Amino acid sequence: DGGITQSPKYLFRKEGQNVTLSCEQNLxxxxxxxxxxxxxxxxxxxxxxxxVNDFQKGDIAEGYSVSREKKESFPLTxxxxxxxxxxxxxxxxxxxxxGGAQETQxxxxxxxxxxx
Amino acid sequence: xxxxxxxxxxxxxQEGEDVSMNCTxxxxxxxxxxxxxxxxxxxxxxxxxxxxxxxxxxxRLTAQFGITRKDSFLNISASIPSDVGIYFCAGQLQGAxxxxxxxxxxxxxxx
Numbered sequence: 768d769g770g771i772t773q774s775p776k777y778l779f780r781k782e783g784q785n786v787t788l789s790c791e792q793n794l795x796x797x798x799x800x801x802x803x804x805x806x807x808x809x810x811x812x813x814x815x816x817x818x819v820n821d822f823q824k825g826d827i828a829e830g831y832s833v834s835r836e837k838k839e840s841f842p843l844t845x846x847x848x849x850x851x852x853x854x855x856x857x858x859x860x861x862x863x864x865x866g867g868a869q870e871t872q873x874x875x876x877x878x879x880x881x882x883x
Numbered sequence: 884x885x886x887x888x889x890x891x892x893x894x895x896x897q898e899g900e901d902v903s904m905n906c907t908x909x910x911x912x913x914x915x916x917x918x919x920x921x922x923x924x925x926x927x928x929x930x931x932x933x934x935x936x937x938x939x940x941x942x943r944l945t946a947q948f949g950i951t952r953k954d955s956f957l958n959i960s961a962s963i964p965s966d967v968g969i970y971f972c973a974g975q976l977q978g979a980x981x982x983x984x985x986x987x988x989x990x991x992x993x994x
Contacts, residue, residue: 773925798980809971809984810926817980825981857925869933870914870975872982874925 770794771875773858778880780845780852788843788878790858797863799841800872803827804855813856816841817863845880853882889972889985896962897993904988905956906972914975915948915955916982921968929970930957952977959990967992 771792780786790799798817802810812825816835830849835841841860845852856879859872889906896902906915914933918926930941932948932955939946946957955974959966972985 771925809986812981815981855923869931870980870982871916871928871931872973873928874918877923877925879923 771858771860771873773856773875773878775878776876778878780880780882782882783847785844785846786880788845788856788858788880790841790843790875791839792841792858792860792875793839794860794862794873795838796860796873797838798861799835800859800861801825801831801833801841801843802857802859804857804877810857813843852880855879887972887974887983887985889988891988892986893989893991895991895993898962898964900962902959902962902966902990903956904970904972905954906974906985907954908974908983909953911952911977912955912974913952913977915946916973916975917944917946917955917957918971918973919968920971920987926971962990962992964992964994966990 774789800815801813811827813831814833816822819838822833822835832844855877857877858875861872887906887908916931917929920926930939930946935952936950937948943960969987969989971987973982
């Protein structure tokens with residue numbers, strides 16, 4: 768099946784610990800995104816990548832880091848610098864469109880991060 | 884950053900009723916997307932709109948891309964219990980790749 772997978776479903780972080788959230792897609796999409804969702808709120812963009820080995824900061828990048836070494840994979844690390852990491856994290860991907868129009872993003876099932 | 888005004892924030896309806904929600908902005912959009920999110924799950928794409936004035940259906944769902952390119956609406960006809968969830972609009976601003984998301988409309992259905 769084609770799709771986006773995120774693991775784990777639930778993740779617990781201790782104080783001062785870095786944790787990494789996995790996102791893999793087999794849709795052959797060029798662009799990948801990480802969003803954060805807090806209860807009762809919309810989605811806020813953390814980082815995005817339009818091509819392998821390149822990525823840009825979104826609206827709330829502080830305390831997070833990413834890498835894009837492979838087209839299929841876009842892991843997100845929540846560092847100890849992120850003081851309020853408890854949230855639902857969503858990964859998305861989209862195919863490339865010439866001229867950048869018709870942006871259509873597809874989401875993974877999400878990872879819920881909790882701080883112990 | 885850019886904001887989309889999505890309304891209503893919540894709706895409480897009886898099963899079988901029709902539902903209407905919309906998103907508006909002061910900016911011009913190239914693309915409008917509508918998603919549904921169930922608790923603890925990722926958003927699922929319902930309808931994608933790419934042209935001003937476009938009207939697209941997906942079963943009991945119908946969405947339109949506003950002629951001014953600054954708004955979009957989603958209608959659900961004859962609601963059923965599985966329609967419960969949060970509906971998000973998202974738009975791609977003219978000249979940008981990233982999406983802007985609405986705050987969501989929470990739909991609750993009384994059987």
